Amino acid sequence: MKKTTVAILLGTAGIILCVGFVLCLAAAYFISTKWGEGNIGQSNQQAIIGRWECRSPQASNLYIMYEFFRDGTVTWHQANATGNANGTYTFADNNRMKVVGTVPDPLFFAVFNISISGDYMTLTIEGQTGLVQCDRLK
Numbered sequence: 365m366k367k368t369t370v371a372i373l374l375g376t377a378g379i380i381l382c383v384g385f386v387l388c389l390a391a392a393y394f395i396s397t398k399w400g401e402g403n404i405g406q407s408n409q410q411a412i413i414g415r416w417e418c419r420s421p422q423a424s425n426l427y428i429m430y431e432f433f434r435d436g437t438v439t440w441h442q443a444n445a446t447g448n449a450n451g452t453y454t455f456a457d458n459n460r461m462k463v464v465g466t467v468p469d470p471l472f473f474a475v476f477n478i479s480i481s482g483d484y485m486t487l488t489i490e491g492q493t494g495l496v497q498c499d500r501l502k
Contacts, residue, residue, distance in 0.1 A: 409455045411480040418487070418498035430498070438463060460490070 412432045420426040427443035438453045451465040451472070459479065465472030475490040483500035 408458050408478055408480050412485070415501040416485060416498040417501055418496045420494060420496050422494050428496070
C-alpha cells in the first residue's frame with residue numbers, strides 16, 4: 365500500500381514539474397515575442413518616448429513634430445497649422461498604436477502600425493499605404 369502511495373505522489377510531482385516547465389517556456393516565448401521587438405531590449409512603447417520629426421516621402425509638404433510622454437499623452441504640431449494638438453496614445457500590441465485627439469479636435473483618432481529601430485521610426489495609418497518616416501530629436 366505504501367509503495368503505491370509513493371508511486372502516485374512521484375507521479376503527481378512529475379506532472380507538477382512538467383506543467384511548471386511548460387509554463388516557464390510559455391512565459392519566455394511571450395516575453396520574447398511581445399516585448400522583444402523594436403529596439404534591442406526595449407519595446408516600442410518604451411522606445412517611443414521623446415520628440416520625433418516626421419515627414420512623408422509621398423507628400424513633401426507633410427511635416428509633423430510629435431512628442432510622446434511616459435504618461436500616455438502626446439502633442440503634435442503640423443506644418444502650416446496654428447498651435448499644437450494634444451491627445452493620448454495607447455498600444456494594442458508592440459506594433460500597433462492608437463492616437464486619440466483631445467485638443468483641438470476631440471473626434472480625431474488613428475491606429476498606426478509602428479516600427480522603431482534606434483532613432484528611426486516609421487508609421488503607417490492602419491488600412492492605408494502612406495508611410496511617415498520619423499527621426500528622434502535629441
